[in-house]
Amino acid sequence: MQELGQISCSPFGSRPLSPGVLKIESLVRHCAAGTPAHKWKVFRDISAARTALGIPDRALIVLNALLSFHPGIVLSAGSPDLVVFPSNRHLSLRSHGMAASTLRRHLAVLVEHGLILRRDSANGKRFARKSAEGVVDVAYGFDLGPIVARAVEFDRLAARIEEEARTLRHLRQRFTVLRRDVVKMISAGIDAKIPIDWAALHGNYQTVVARIPRAPTAETLDAVVIELQELADHVLNVLDSHLREPAIAPAPEDEANAAATAHSPVRHSTIFLAEPERGPHLERPDPVPLRVVLDACPDITDYARGEIRSYRDLLTTAATVRPMLGISPSAWEEAGDVMGEAQASAVVAAILQRGAAIKNPGGYLRNLTRRAAADQFSVWPMLMALAAARLKQAPARTAL
Numbered sequence: 001m002q003e004l005g006q007i008s009c010s011p012f013g014s015r016p017l018s019p020g021v022l023k024i025e026s027l028v029r030h031c032a033a034g035t036p037a038h039k040w041k042v043f044r045d046i047s048a049a050r051t052a053l054g055i056p057d058r059a060l061i062v063l064n065a066l067l068s069f070h071p072g073i074v075l076s077a078g079s080p081d082l083v084v085f086p087s088n089r090h091l092s093l094r095s096h097g098m099a100a101s102t103l104r105r106h107l108a109v110l111v112e113h114g115l116i117l118r119r120d121s122a123n124g125k126r127f128a129r130k131s132a133e134g135v136v137d138v139a140y141g142f143d144l145g146p147i148v149a150r151a152v153e154f155d156r157l158a159a160r161i162e163e164e165a166r167t168l169r170h171l172r173q174r175f176t177v178l179r180r181d182v183v184k185m186i187s188a189g190i191d192a193k194i195p196i197d198w199a200a201l202h203g204n205y206q207t208v209v210a211r212i213p214r215a216p217t218a219e220t221l222d223a224v225v226i227e228l229q230e231l232a233d234h235v236l237n238v239l240d241s242h243l244r245e246p247a248i249a250p251a252p253e254d255e256a257n258a259a260a261t262a263h264s265p266v267r268h269s270t271i272f273l274a275e276p277e278r279g280p281h282l283e284r285p286d287p288v289p290l291r292v293v294l295d296a297c298p299d300i301t302d303y304a305r306g307e308i309r310s311y312r313d314l315l316t317t318a319a320t321v322r323p324m325l326g327i328s329p330s331a332w333e334e335a336g337d338v339m340g341e342a343q344a345s346a347v348v349a350a351i352l353q354r355g356a357a358i359k360n361p362g363g364y365l366r367n368l369t370r371r372a373a374a375d376q377f378s379v380w381p382m383l384m385a386l387a388a389a390r391l392k393q394a395p396a397r398t399a400l
Helices: 019-030 039-048 057-068 088-094 100-112 145-149 151-191 198-209 218-243 254-260 290-296 298-303 311-324 329-339 341-357 361-373 379-397
Strands: 036-038 074-076 117-119 127-130 136-143
Touching (some): 036 039, 039 145, 039 151, 074 145, 151 198, 151 298, 198 341, 290 298, 290 379, 311 329, 311 341, 329 361, 341 379
Antiparallel strands (some): 036 074, 117 136
């Protein structure tokens, strides 16, 4: 019986014999005879590492079809049955009806990337010659030997890629938790009336988060997570240091000072909620369905004390966010008077969602309020633009 290694590796016709093919041929030739490899395990490893290997998905369909022509589950180095010899018609059928030209192109890709070798006959036909006992002496077709010779390499590469993916998932989870922790702690600090520049801290938070690219790597995300952790630790220390101090009832002479600081940017504004007689706007029909607002501006939910189920919940949350954005109480009050509290809350949610793109949120809100007073502004286009931008980014940032 002729040994598999004696079959020429030169391709039929005008195709050249490349250095890459010679290298893979050497790997196959030096692989110890009888070395086993579970063909579907190796195929799964190659599929997991396909991006690193540079193999397109459709080439994997062809490789899967070629493996299906091998009768066994385990491939053994040096065995003549490693050469499969399906016709183009049968190979196309098992490749989901792939066109002949496409099939040839992807077979060339598999050879180029060292996953198979061509064992071409003198006339380029694929066939097997058997002995009188029915045992294959020699076969011409596609040699699966590289699958066996490189099985350990593919296993290590797939394991490394899986570990990198696991690390990235862990970093994304940490990022999500830290993001939630920071905004909730800032909200708690504002609720507790702690005299800290919360707007500046919130600005630092937005600056850090804005550095996340559309498709972050583990390295870039790790740097952002470290900064977010430092910010979270700082905010927690601020809360701890102030909340441990015993509460002291204000002296009567301090009440005037308390009234003077009512418009401080660190005060949790509840001006709409504290004066229900000024709130007829909430009795009007909602200018935009609440679900539309939340779908276009999901960041506002990070600051809610619970689930936002109504415009009253949105208003309460917007009142928390308002000082973080540097929007003054007077600008907030004027927006509610002119737009209605529901629409003003939706605008604040949209301003928060746009983040660093709006340099002066307070001035921006006042400008929108003036336009609304002149009947030249509606929140609908703003929300639709944000929703469209989120849909465009969805494939790259769903995990975040």
